[in-house]
Amino acid sequence: MEFTATTIAGFLNGEIEGNPDVIVNTIAKIEEGQNGALSFLANPKYEHYIYETKSSIVLVNKSFVSSAKVHATLIRVENSYEAFASLLRLVDHARPRKKGIHSTAIIETTAKIGSDVFIGPYTYIGENCVIGDGCSVYPHVYIGDNTTLGNNCTINPGVKVYHDCIIGEGCIVHAGSVIGSDGFGFAPQSDNEYMKIPQIGNVVLEDYVEIGANVTIDRATMGSTIIRKGVKLDNLIMIGHNVEVGENTVMAAQTGISGSTKVGKNCMFGGQVGLAGHLKIANGTKIGAQGGILGDVKEENTVILGSPAIELRQYLKSSVVFKKLPELKLKIDLLEKEIESLKKK
Numbered sequence: 001m002e003f004t005a006t007t008i009a010g011f012l013n014g015e016i017e018g019n020p021d022v023i024v025n026t027i028a029k030i031e032e033g034q035n036g037a038l039s040f041l042a043n044p045k046y047e048h049y050i051y052e053t054k055s056s057i058v059l060v061n062k063s064f065v066s067s068a069k070v071h072a073t074l075i076r077v078e079n080s081y082e083a084f085a086s087l088l089r090l091v092d093h094a095r096p097r098k099k100g101i102h103s104t105a106i107i108e109t110t111a112k113i114g115s116d117v118f119i120g121p122y123t124y125i126g127e128n129c130v131i132g133d134g135c136s137v138y139p140h141v142y143i144g145d146n147t148t149l150g151n152n153c154t155i156n157p158g159v160k161v162y163h164d165c166i167i168g169e170g171c172i173v174h175a176g177s178v179i180g181s182d183g184f185g186f187a188p189q190s191d192n193e194y195m196k197i198p199q200i201g202n203v204v205l206e207d208y209v210e211i212g213a214n215v216t217i218d219r220a221t222m223g224s225t226i227i228r229k230g231v232k233l234d235n236l237i238m239i240g241h242n243v244e245v246g247e248n249t250v251m252a253a254q255t256g257i258s259g260s261t262k263v264g265k266n267c268m269f270g271g272q273v274g275l276a277g278h279l280k281i282a283n284g285t286k287i288g289a290q291g292g293i294l295g296d297v298k299e300e301n302t303v304i305l306g307s308p309a310i311e312l313r314q315y316l317k318s319s320v321v322f323k324k325l326p327e328l329k330l331k332i333d334l335l336e337k338e339i340e341s342l343k344k345k
Helices: 005-012 044-051 080-094 312-344
Strands: 015-017 037-040 057-061 073-077 178-181 186-188 194-196 202-205 216-218 224-227 303-306 309-311
Touching: 005 015, 005 057, 005 073, 005 080, 037 080, 057 080, 073 080, 178 202, 202 216, 216 224, 303 312, 309 312
Parallel strands: 037 057, 057 073, 178 216, 202 224
Antiparallel strands: 015 073, 186 194, 303 309
16 A cells, blocks of 8 residues: 555644655654655654654654754654554554355354354354454364354454353454463362362453453453453463453553452553452552562552562662662671670770
8 A cells, every 4th residue: 555645644634844745655663764664753762763764754743853854754743653553553454354254163053153254264163152243263263152252353363262251342362362261269178189169250351452462361260350441461461360450451461460459440560560369459550560569559640669569759769779788788797897896895
């Protein structure tokens, strides 16, 4: 596909500086730009690339002030990163979409399949399942009995969705993820063995949830493990049984949430964050990478770091001390020697 600067500016409600008729047919990073490419500049650290990029068009914020001559045509928008994301969505939606049911797919007779769907090779759809209109279910997917997929879901290769789960509209589940596996429930016995506690609940993904690759979301012991509307989970995340994740919360890779913890809406977790079980995390909480949370976070919009995690200002003050620990240890050792010497005198 080819677009002119005029077409792109019209779609983004942007202002053109340069040649309005210049044509682009690909997208590239600003530092890897080439003739016919569209790039964007959002981070000031990359500004120097705009003066040497070979890209034909660059999206910039309206507030951008150049310090040298820019050869590319600029399109000024309110937020260049958001505008670029909108264009990527446009390109992605323009790609041809697979349709139809492959002959090797196994679909139980009681399942209900919507219109305009794609069900790929070697896929299994269980008893009483409902697959909504416009869904794409890629090869080697397993969907257990009584599971429901809303309209326009994308279930990528190798995903396993256990029985009785509910997936809302517009959800995306990436390759290798497991939705609805048993929660980690075992009762210790007098002989030091563990008796398995049946996990008879389910998992509910509300609308427009995106689940990364190789994520596991355990079914509830009773009731539901719930991932609320608009949640985005990165790859390799573990969500325990009976957890609830609030609307529009985002989590980076390798985060782990222990059972029965309730996470508020609009939270942001960095990579490898770990939460203990049965906690309540307030709305808008931001946790830095590798943060370890052992207690409730009660105040909304709190920023915490470290393990065990503490409030941001405390962490920054403490980090100054962390760096001086070897020096402080040396001083303490010297003081102890002086004290011992004084005692002997």
